[in-house]
Amino acid sequence: xxxxxxxxxxxxxxxxxxxxxxxxxxxxxxxxxxxxxxxxxxxxxxxxxxxxxxxxxxxxxxxxxxxxxxxxxxxxxxxxxxxxxxxxxxxxxxxxxxxxxxxxxxxxxxxxxxxxxxxxxxxxxxxxxxxxxxxxxxxxxxxxxxxxxxxxxxxxxxxxxxxxxxxxxxxxxxxxxxxxxxxxxxxxxxxxxxxxxxxxxxxxxxxxxxxxxxxxxxxxxxxxxxxxxxxxxxxxxxxxxxxxxxxxxxxxxxxxxxxxxxxxxxxxxxxxxxxxxxxxxxxxxxxxxxxxxxxxxxxxxxxxxxxxxxxxxxxxxxxxxxxxxxxxxxxxxxxxxxx
Amino acid sequence: xxxxxxxxxxxxxxxxxxxxxxxxxxxxxxxxxxxxxxxxxxxxxxxxxxxxxxxxxxxxxxxxxxxxxxxxxxxxxxxxxxxxxxxxxxxxxxxxxxxxxxxxxxxxxxxxxxxxxxxxxxxxxxxxxxxxxxxxxxxxxxxxxxxxxxxxxxxxxxxxxxxxxxxxxxxxxxxxxxxxxxxxxxxxxxxxxxxxxxxxxxxxxxxxxxxxxxxxxxxxxxxxxxxxxxxxxxxxxxxxxxxxxxxxxxxxxxxxxxxxxxxxxxxxxxxxxxxxxxxxxxxxxxxxxxxxxxxxxxxxxxxxxxxxxxxxxxxxxxxxxxxxxxxxxxxxxxxxxxxxxxxxxxxxxxxxxxxxxxxxxxxxxxxxxx
Numbered sequence: 001x002x003x004x005x006x007x008x009x010x011x012x013x014x015x016x017x018x019x020x021x022x023x024x025x026x027x028x029x030x031x032x033x034x035x036x037x038x039x040x041x042x043x044x045x046x047x048x049x050x051x052x053x054x055x056x057x058x059x060x061x062x063x064x065x066x067x068x069x070x071x072x073x074x075x076x077x078x079x080x081x082x083x084x085x086x087x088x089x090x091x092x093x094x095x096x097x098x099x100x101x102x103x104x105x106x107x108x109x110x111x112x113x114x115x116x117x118x119x120x121x122x123x124x125x126x127x128x129x130x131x132x133x134x135x136x137x138x139x140x141x142x143x144x145x146x147x148x149x150x151x152x153x154x155x156x157x158x159x160x161x162x163x164x165x166x167x168x169x170x171x172x173x174x175x176x177x178x179x180x181x182x183x184x185x186x187x188x189x190x191x192x193x194x195x196x197x198x199x200x201x202x203x204x205x206x207x208x209x210x211x212x213x214x215x216x217x218x219x220x221x222x223x224x225x226x227x228x229x230x231x232x233x234x235x236x237x238x239x240x241x242x243x244x245x246x247x248x249x250x251x252x253x254x255x256x257x258x259x260x261x262x263x264x265x266x267x268x269x270x271x272x273x274x275x276x277x278x279x280x281x282x283x284x285x286x287x288x289x290x291x292x293x294x295x296x297x298x299x300x301x302x303x304x305x306x307x308x309x310x311x312x313x314x315x316x317x318x319x320x321x322x323x324x325x326x327x328x329x330x331x332x333x334x335x336x337x338x339x
Numbered sequence: 340x341x342x343x344x345x346x347x348x349x350x351x352x353x354x355x356x357x358x359x360x361x362x363x364x365x366x367x368x369x370x371x372x373x374x375x376x377x378x379x380x381x382x383x384x385x386x387x388x389x390x391x392x393x394x395x396x397x398x399x400x401x402x403x404x405x406x407x408x409x410x411x412x413x414x415x416x417x418x419x420x421x422x423x424x425x426x427x428x429x430x431x432x433x434x435x436x437x438x439x440x441x442x443x444x445x446x447x448x449x450x451x452x453x454x455x456x457x458x459x460x461x462x463x464x465x466x467x468x469x470x471x472x473x474x475x476x477x478x479x480x481x482x483x484x485x486x487x488x489x490x491x492x493x494x495x496x497x498x499x500x501x502x503x504x505x506x507x508x509x510x511x512x513x514x515x516x517x518x519x520x521x522x523x524x525x526x527x528x529x530x531x532x533x534x535x536x537x538x539x540x541x542x543x544x545x546x547x548x549x550x551x552x553x554x555x556x557x558x559x560x561x562x563x564x565x566x567x568x569x570x571x572x573x574x575x576x577x578x579x580x581x582x583x584x585x586x587x588x589x590x591x592x593x594x595x596x597x598x599x600x601x602x603x604x605x606x607x608x609x610x611x612x613x614x615x616x617x618x619x620x621x622x623x624x625x626x627x628x629x630x631x632x633x634x635x636x637x638x639x640x641x642x643x644x645x646x647x648x649x650x651x652x653x654x655x656x657x658x659x660x661x662x663x664x665x666x667x668x669x670x671x672x673x674x675x676x677x678x679x680x681x682x683x684x685x686x687x688x689x690x691x692x693x694x695x696x697x698x699x700x701x702x703x704x705x706x707x708x709x
Binding site: 036165276 | 538618664
């Protein structure tokens with residue numbers, strides 16, 4: 001119970017910390033987003049030949065970012081904190097002229113859809129492969145797969161994406177070169193639409209699968225080899241327990257634990273990589289909006305993406321953290337003695 | 340002064356390194372030199388040579404360093420319209436080796452006035468040209484220094500911060516540990532790419548060293564955590580306790596007794612951090628998410644090819660996009676294999692089987708006598 005409370009408190013601290021970082025990025029960077037927006041608006045006003053009304057410009061900035069540039073700094077900070085945490089108000093996008101939160105909220109399921117399947121698929125295959133490699137440690141299969149895993153882990157995922165796109169999509173025309181679904185279908189619960197969604201997601205998911213391939217298999221192999229050498233495995237064998245029970249309950253369960261942590265870290269890296277993936281596949285998820293926001297200097301949207309990614313990652317890590325306590329009863333606070 | 344120094348070292352050797360009953364006579368200076376050489380250079384080399392990873396990794400990395408330092412001086416930078424645009428890679432295929440023309444020719448090179456001639460390989464646009472009629476191969480060579488600088492800066496920054504945070508948190512414990520580990524967890528959770536991209540957009544950095552550091556801001560937490568847990572074990576060792584009992588300052592104990600133990604693991608992870616930084620930098624330059632300006636590297640090259648539609652027209656411009664990509668994969672393969680090789684060299688269990696040449700077991704610091 002103490003563990004649960006500790007983890008939740010830590011997640012909340014992280015959230016406050018990140019909102020603070022994003023505020024500082026907004027406000028205190030020389031030439032940062034708010035200043036840049038002010039200048040942009042002044043230039044627009046001058047180009048229109050109108051009077052430059054500082055108050056009006058500050059109002060416009062406030063509407064879009066949730067920060068009032070004319071207030072004292074601590075009030076700006078508190079106001080920003082309030083609008084983000086209490087009202088989920090991330091500001092208004094300059095590029096799309098829509099609330100940032102709604103833009104991202106509708107794009108989010110698509111990003112999760114293409115990233116989570118690749119991640120889970122890769123995780124499953126890697127665990128199986130690593131376990132089999134460890135079982136045949138030093139054998140031909142183990143040595144061959146070690147080399148293959150090393151080679152695949154030296155290929156970055158976007159290289160895989162480029163190759164898949166260039167040859168399977170553009171050259172051979174087997175897969176679509178972009179988009180989330182065929183615009184000719186009507187979105188809804190019907191077969192053509194769902195089929196086209198899956199069809200458009202195959203290449204991105206395949207790429208996501210490759211992201212973690214190899215490294216995790218090697219890690220799983222190493223863990224399994226280590227666990228196989230433990231004395232409790234020998235004791236279990238001497239007690240006459242069945243092979244299957246030893247393989248699943250004793251070896252795999254202990255070997256998977258460190259990987260579970262890497263899966264948590266993987267959640268944040270997979271969202272990071274979605275910026276690159278979705279741009280390559282022209283897949284309008286959150287990552288694609290990030291790219292567009294950068295191109296259009298849409299700072300509210302960019303900051304929104306930053307917050308949004310962090311919150312989703314925090315939730316994922318929190319869920320993983322809390323379930324980790326279920327998987328590994330040894331997970332405790334483990335405070336160390338102070339010198 | 341000098342004599343005192345030697346005496347001091349002698350007594351320390353008696354205390355910690357060599358049990359008196361096994362080697363009572365003091366070793367000569369040359370023997371000590373040989374022993375040091377053996378422990379730090381020869382036996383790691385012996386271990387390294389038993390496996391293909393270390394030699395292959397070291398060769399690849401050396402080749403890239405040579406390319407990025409010497410190669411840049413020997414090979415001139417490509418110029419616009421020096422050759423027809425979109426010349427394909429490897430013109431003439433394998434047959435070009437025997438016939439003249441094509442991408443590769445065997446020529447004879449005369450050595451000055453001596454009259455001797457050597458067979459030499461002459462390459463002409465081996466990887467083809469880009470949209471501007473520039474030699475892609477020479478472009479790759481001139482893109483290498485920036486890559487090396489980014490990798491170096493990223494690796495040094497990530498391992499440096501990790502070492503500092505990990506050792507201090509693990510050694511001091513208590514409140515400092517909790518605070519540092521909370522910060523580490525926070526950084527681990529923050530999705531770094533949006534942050535990096537945002538900072539790059541605001542500040543428009545162009546120096547490869549700065550970009551390397553920027554890309555490494557999310558690379559240290561994992562290593563810091565791992566190092567902390569190692570320090571937690573090391574700090575209970577008797578020699579660390581002895582050093583503390585002697586009243587040495589925490590900084591001294593960390594520097595002299597703790598950090599040397601962590602170096603192998605840190606070195607292995609430095610190679611991994613370098614790879615991560617290279618991956619990210621190429622990705623971000625490729626998509627134009629980092630300010631390109633006048634910088635030139637493999638990522639920028641891929642960006643130019645991508646902008647020119649290399650993806651949708653592989654036959655015409657594919658080689659322009661694929662050449663830097665292949666080089667990137669080879670470079671990262673070198674780094675991975677190198678770090679795996681390092682792991683083998685430093686892994687005490689593996690090492691014990693190979694390093695007993697002079698009867699000195701590096702792991703326990705005790706003469707094994709066989």
